[in-house]
Amino acid sequence: MSVQWNTHTYAQLSSTQDYARELAEEGLPEGTVVQALIQTKGRGRQGRDWHSPMGNLYMSLILRPECEAVKAAQMSFVVAVAVSRAIGHFLADGHEKSLKWPNDILIDGKKCAGILIESVMDGKGIVQALAIGIGVNILGAPEGAAQLAGISKGPVAIHPFRDQVLAELSVLYAQWKNQGFAPARKKWLDEAHRLGQVIAVALPDGSCEGVFTDIDRDGALVLTLADGTRKLVHTGDVMLEQAGGDHAAGC
Numbered sequence: 001m002s003v004q005w006n007t008h009t010y011a012q013l014s015s016t017q018d019y020a021r022e023l024a025e026e027g028l029p030e031g032t033v034v035q036a037l038i039q040t041k042g043r044g045r046q047g048r049d050w051h052s053p054m055g056n057l058y059m060s061l062i063l064r065p066e067c068e069a070v071k072a073a074q075m076s077f078v079v080a081v082a083v084s085r086a087i088g089h090f091l092a093d094g095h096e097k098s099l100k101w102p103n104d105i106l107i108d109g110k111k112c113a114g115i116l117i118e119s120v121m122d123g124k125g126i127v128q129a130l131a132i133g134i135g136v137n138i139l140g141a142p143e144g145a146a147q148l149a150g151i152s153k154g155p156v157a158i159h160p161f162r163d164q165v166l167a168e169l170s171v172l173y174a175q176w177k178n179q180g181f182a183p184a185r186k187k188w189l190d191e192a193h194r195l196g197q198v199i200a201v202a203l204p205d206g207s208c209e210g211v212f213t214d215i216d217r218d219g220a221l222v223l224t225l226a227d228g229t230r231k232l233v234h235t236g237d238v239m240l241e242q243a244g245g246d247h248a249a250g251c
């Protein structure tokens, strides 16, 4: 069954993510969507700020997949594919869309959208709810990032764009629940940024360079290092700058 989305739109919130988490903890149902036109304390991954002026999409939604945390982590790829598809509906021809591990959406190599997924756990290690935060640059973007309105087929209004994201996610979420991770994993890999090329990854304790070979069944990044060994990266950021050369230097 597809999710019934119930959207609450606010002129301004500190962070839709903080509010959606609170609502998830209070027991609001799957399908609850919190949207704000402006955020005063938008948050990105790894504690970064998400600058949130008027004109872009900022929303957080609640899903309740009732699974273990490892499996729920797959949802970050499912959501990235959904946002990418929605962007694809509006994007003008001649622009290249790609997905950067773990869940950024790039246009022409510049970040256009980011996703922040947080779990509310019960005492037994089961995910009670996911708060899924989605930010898409539509009218404005920080220096070096992409904004959809400048490279779209026509005008992009926030609410039709939001509804397109929700419609795409409904389909992909149902498919993930029924068929598991394989279909979304394949769709994600089809659009993966720099798959098969040498990439540099910022890790919590340093950095690493290797050939981006795959993502595994849990969504971990698979790097092949210069000595041929495979390294799994569970937490980190693929750097946008080109890595050193044709050959992986290692970690």
Ligand code: BTN
Pocket (backbone or CB within 6 Å): 014, 015, 016, 017, 018, 039, 041, 042, 043, 044, 045, 046, 048, 050, 057, 058, 059, 060, 104, 113, 114, 115, 116, 133, 134, 135, 136
């Ligand atoms: C990232 O790429 O670092 C993730 C960015 C996520 C931003 C969105 S905007 C809506 C929701 N509310 C927040 O405070 N953050 C997320």
